[in-house]
Every structure is written in structure tokens, then in C-alpha cells.
Amino acid sequence: MTLFSRACRRALLLALLAAPPVTLAASHVVAAAPARTQNVAIKMFAFTPQVITVPPGTTVTWTNADEDPHTVTANDKSFHSAAMDEDDTYSFTFTRPGEYAYFCSLHPHMTGKVIVKG
Amino acid sequence: MDDHDILNPRLDRRGMLMRCAGWAGTAALYTVSGGIVSSMGLDAALAARPRTGGPRPFTFLQISDTHIGFDKAANPDARGTAIRAVERIRALAIKPDLILHTGDITHLSKDEQFDDAKQILSDLGAPIFFVPGEHDFLDEGQGKAYLAHHGQGTLGSGWQSFDHDGVHFVGLNNVAALKPGGMAHLGDDQLAWLAKDLAPLSASTPIVVFGHIPLWTVYEAWGWGTDDSAQALALLARFGSVTVLNGHIHQILSKVEGNVTFHSARSTAYPQPAPGAAPSPGPLKVPAEQLPSMLGIRTAAFVRGNAPIALIEQTLA
Numbered sequence: 001m002t003l004f005s006r007a008c009r010r011a012l013l014l015a016l017l018a019a020p021p022v023t024l025a026a027s028h029v030v031a032a033a034p035a036r037t038q039n040v041a042i043k044m045f046a047f048t049p050q051v052i053t054v055p056p057g058t059t060v061t062w063t064n065a066d067e068d069p070h071t072v073t074a075n076d077k078s079f080h081s082a083a084m085d086e087d088d089t090y091s092f093t094f095t096r097p098g099e100y101a102y103f104c105s106l107h108p109h110m111t112g113k114v115i116v117k118g
Numbered sequence: 119m120d121d122h123d124i125l126n127p128r129l130d131r132r133g134m135l136m137r138c139a140g141w142a143g144t145a146a147l148y149t150v151s152g153g154i155v156s157s158m159g160l161d162a163a164l165a166a167r168p169r170t171g172g173p174r175p176f177t178f179l180q181i182s183d184t185h186i187g188f189d190k191a192a193n194p195d196a197r198g199t200a201i202r203a204v205e206r207i208r209a210l211a212i213k214p215d216l217i218l219h220t221g222d223i224t225h226l227s228k229d230e231q232f233d234d235a236k237q238i239l240s241d242l243g244a245p246i247f248f249v250p251g252e253h254d255f256l257d258e259g260q261g262k263a264y265l266a267h268h269g270q271g272t273l274g275s276g277w278q279s280f281d282h283d284g285v286h287f288v289g290l291n292n293v294a295a296l297k298p299g300g301m302a303h304l305g306d307d308q309l310a311w312l313a314k315d316l317a318p319l320s321a322s323t324p325i326v327v328f329g330h331i332p333l334w335t336v337y338e339a340w341g342w343g344t345d346d347s348a349q350a351l352a353l354l355a356r357f358g359s360v361t362v363l364n365g366h367i368h369q370i371l372s373k374v375e376g377n378v379t380f381h382s383a384r385s386t387a388y389p390q391p392a393p394g395a396a397p398s399p400g401p402l403k404v405p406a407e408q409l410p411s412m413l414g415i416r417t418a419a420f421v422r423g424n425a426p427i428a429l430i431e432q433t434l435a
Contacts, residue, residue, distance in 0.1 A: 044398035067190040075298045083256035103298035106252045109341035
């Protein structure tokens with residue numbers, strides 16, 4: 001990527017972030033909320049950070065850094081990954097506020113929590 | 119002390135512990151009586167006549183954690199080491215009557231891994247019985263693949279029992295439907311089945327229980343134990359001789375608790391750290407030349423019905 005295009009992207013991003021919603025509504029453009037992302041590492045048989053607090057709409061991505069497979073499985077089974085081998089990732093977008101406790105269904109002593117707060 | 123001390127039914131607990139401690143390298147039995155250690159060949163032990171009646175002596179073999187499909191740094195050729203283990207089994211001077219595989223047959227529960235494992239573990243000269251490890255239960259169907267390959271003749275999520283020469287063998291599955299924050303789990307259905315399965319047996323029947331994750335708490339922080347094992351052990355308490363064999367932790371550990379002896383086995387794929395000796399469990403990288411000495415199989419000798427089983431550990435070195 002050239003410096004020019006990187007600068008362009010940054011300017012565009014800033015413009016989007018700065019644009020008041022009324023402007024967008026007036027021009028009938030449906031504005032998606034800026035995509036928020038949060039990463040959680042699965043490393044040495046632990047979720048790190050173990051507890052995260054994110055706004056609604058956040059996409060959380062887990063990446064397994066262990067040689068052993070792991071899963072991300074909601075305690076209430078509302079979301080779950082397949083078994084993730086080393087370097088595999090799993091993403092889930094949390095739209096509703098609440099507390100989402102999860103664990104690794106292969107190594108259930110591994111637990112974590114996503115707190116979604118507006 | 120003569121060679122026949124291995125058949126002495128009045129071995130004390132220390133003797134039992136020493137005998138169970140195993141000895142890597144060649145097929146020898148270690149026994150202790152009156153503080154004196156002696157060893158004898160397995161064939162001599164089996165040839166020795168029991169002082170009182172009881173079932174004929176026989177051996178069976180335990181293989182564990184073959185992890186077919188594993189190819190990472192801790193052992194890029196887990197398939198090759200599994201084949202070496204099988205070659206050791208085929209070369210045994212005393213053929214085992216049966217073979218127990220205590221789980222993690224595959225690394226990722228894939229059909230092709232189950233098929234490959236089946237092919238590698240064929241023509242062993244003895245029937246082989248499986249229980250699943252958590253690596254065999256991680257498909258989307260949560261065990262569907264395992265049960266399709268190894269479920270025949272089993273109940274529930276893969277439990278089974280059978281008798282061999284007066285010894286009752288029980289295979290348990292403690293890797294299904296695990297609970298958040300917990301360890302391994304047997305579940306009420308399996309425990310109810312176990313109670314029924316054991317009910318008709320006399321207390322003098324020797325029992326061998328085999329499962330994947332330890333049925334005693336080896337290290338809770340790493341999940342190396344089974345939440346509801348106390349209920350299973352309560353059902354086994356009335357029996358005079360109970361041997362519990364497991365895999366999962368890829369190292370030899372033993373414990374004696376009353377009439378029950380627990381033994382975990384080596385893997386044929388890769389070692390894991392000793393409990394608490396590393397920040398986490400998982401494949402342990404060791405120098406390549408050291409790896410074979412940390413992998414292995416185990417022969418169990420039933421020299422007398424009610425005496426503890428004697429174990430012979432054999433590495434792949």
C-alpha cells in the first residue's frame with residue numbers, strides 16, 4: 001500500500017467517523033455503525049483477556065495460538081465455534097447487551113466472559 | 119525373597135506401590151517385599167504357579183493417546199511413532215490376550231484420521247477395545263464420528279463392559295457433554311448403568327476400569343480429573359481388586375487409594391509437562407533424540423486374580 005492510499009483511507013475513515021448522523025440521514029445513506037472489533041487470544045489453555053466489556057455490535061474474534069485444539073462455546077449454547085486447531089479463528093458479533101459466559105468444551109476449566117454494554 | 123514373591127497375596131501397600139511404579143526399558147517386573155527390591159522377567163512371573171487357585175495368569179496391553187493426525191513441533195510424525203508402538207506390540211514375546219486403547223485415538227476426530235488409526239492398529243493379534251478421548255469427540259456431531267467408527271457393541275456415548283478369564287473390564291467415557299468450569303464428567307446415565315453393570319458381580323471379582331481422563335484428581339487447575347468420579351469409586355469400593363487405567367496426561371503416574379490403584383499411561387504421540395511444572399498443559403517439545411524415551415506402551419500382567427496387576431512400561435526408545 002502506498003503512502004498516498006494509506007493517507008486517503010485514513011482521511012476517509014476520519015470523515016466517516018466525524019460525519020454527524022443527520023447529514024447521512026439527509027442524504028438517505030444508511031450509516032453502519034463503525035465496525036468495532038475485539039480480539040481474544042487462546043493461549044496456554046486460557047482465554048486472554050478472560051473478561052472483555054464491549055459495546056453492542058462488536059465482533060469478537062478468538063484466535064487459537066495453542067498446538068492443542070480448543071472451542072469457544074457459550075454456557076447456554078447460544079453460540080459456539082467448531083474445534084479450532086492452531087491458528088484457527090472464530091468470530092461472533094454481539095448485538096444485544098448482556099453477559100455471555102463461555103468455555104472450551106474440550107477443556108472446560110477454560111472459561112471466559114463477554115460483557116456487552118451500551 | 120524368591121521370584122514367586124510376585125504371587126504373594128500379602129504384599130503390603132509399599133510393595134504394591136513399588137510394583138506399580140513401572141520400569142521403562144525392558145520387560146521386567148519389579149517387586150518389593152520386606153524392603154528388598156527384586157526384578158523378574160515377565161515370562162517367569164507368568165510361568166510361576168499361583169500358590170492358591172484363581173484365574174490363570176494372562177497379560178493385556180494398554181496403548182493410549184495415539185493422536186493420529188498430529189503433526190506439530192512436539193512430534194511432526196505422530197503417525198510414525200504410533201506405527202513404532204504397533205511394531206513393539208507385534209514383537210512382544212508374550213502375546214497379550216487383549217488390548218485397551220484409552221482414548222485420543224485421533225487428534226481432530228476426522229473420519230480420515232479414524233480410518234488411518236484403524237488401519238495402523240490392525241493385525242495386532244488380539245482384540246482391541248476403545249474408549250474416546252476429548253480429541254475423538256470434537257466433531258460437530260460431538261462424538262457422532264467416534265460412535266460411527268467405534269460405537270458398535272457399546273452403550274450411551276460409548277460405555278462398555280466385558281469379562282475375560284474371570285476379570286471384569288469396564289470402559290467409561292468421561293469426555294462427553296463437559297460442563298463449564300468443570301473437569302471430565304461421567305454423567306448420571308453412565309453412573310446408573312455402571313451401578314447396574316457391577317451389581318451382579320461378587321466382591322472377589324477383579325475389576326479393570328479404563329477411561330481417558332484420570333478418574334482421580336491429578337491436577338484440578340489443568341482439568342486433570344473427573345468431577346463425579348467419587349460416585350463411580352463408591353460403586354467400586356466393595357471389590358477387593360480394582361485397577362483404573364487412563365491416558366490423557368501423556369505420562370506415567372500412579373496412586374493407590376484403598377483397594378483401588380490408578381495408573382495413567384504414556385502417549386505414543388508426544389509428552390506433556392508434569393502437573394504444575396509448566397504454565398499450562400499441552401504438547402511438550404523435547405529434543406528429538408529424547409522423544410522416543412517419553413513415548414510408550416504398557417503391558418499389564420494379571421499374575422493372580424486378587425493381587426494387584428503388575429505393569430511393564432516399554433518406551434519407544
